[in-house]
Amino acid sequence: MAFQDIIWAIAMAGMGLVALVFVHVVANAGKAADAATLTRTQKLIAGLRKGLFALLLLIFVGASYATLHRFPIPRQDTTLQASQVVDVLGRQWSWQMSRQGQAAGSSLRLDAGSPVEFRVTSADVNHGFAIYAPDGRIVIQTQAMPDYTNKILYTFTQPGTYKVMCLEYCGLGHAPMVTSFEVAQAPGG
Numbered sequence: 156m157a158f159q160d161i162i163w164a165i166a167m168a169g170m171g172l173v174a175l176v177f178v179h180v181v182a183n184a185g186k187a188a189d190a191a192t193l194t195r196t197q198k199l200i201a202g203l204r205k206g207l208f209a210l211l212l213l214i215f216v217g218a219s220y221a222t223l224h225r226f227p228i229p230r231q232d233t234t235l236q237a238s239q240v241v242d243v244l245g246r247q248w249s250w251q252m253s254r255q256g257q258a259a260g261s262s263l264r265l266d267a268g269s270p271v272e273f274r275v276t277s278a279d280v281n282h283g284f285a286i287y288a289p290d291g292r293i294v295i296q297t298q299a300m301p302d303y304t305n306k307i308l309y310t311f312t313q314p315g316t317y318k319v320m321c322l323e324y325c326g327l328g329h330a331p332m333v334t335s336f337e338v339a340q341a342p343g344g
């Protein structure tokens with residue numbers, strides 16, 4: 156069964172339930188409720204509300220943990236001690252990326268398997284620094300801000316050509332603000 160079919164079935168069941176409740180309300184609209192029924196209904200509603208709140212709280216805590224326990228943004232006030240450090244400068248409308256220790260002007264090459272620290276800043280306005288894996292998935296992103304450096308850590312696992320695109324609209328040349336770099340197989344890996 157396709158995922159969409161399952162969602163469709165759930166949606167239909169939900170709509171059916173709402174319709175049943177509606178029919179029930181219409182059928183009982185003429186009758187006056189006695190005090191005992193009213194109290195019982197109020198208690199039921201209060202119970203349902205508490206249950207719903209607990210459920211939402213559980214979902215919130217669970218989803219937060221599941222999505223954030225491997226939060227990629229490290230503490231910004233410490234030395235990260237990554238073996239590979241890349242300085243990233245965004246400007247209207249290009250990216251300048253240089254690896255510390257690599258000759259200026261040579262194209263950027265990184266190794267998979269060990270952490271890379273990206274130090275991201277901007278020469279003019281805010282840009283969004285985003286790295287896309289060879290299969291098109293976004294692997295990491297942060298803001299490129301003027302007069303501020305955002306540090307971000309990432310360990311590449313897949314060798315290949317990675318693309319960098321701007322995720323923050325920054326003027327006419329925003330869309331073609333693209334560059335790429337190579338990630339090589341980990342030495343000995």
Ligand SMILES: [Cu+2]
Nearest residue numbers: 321323325329
């Ligand atoms: Cu942009």
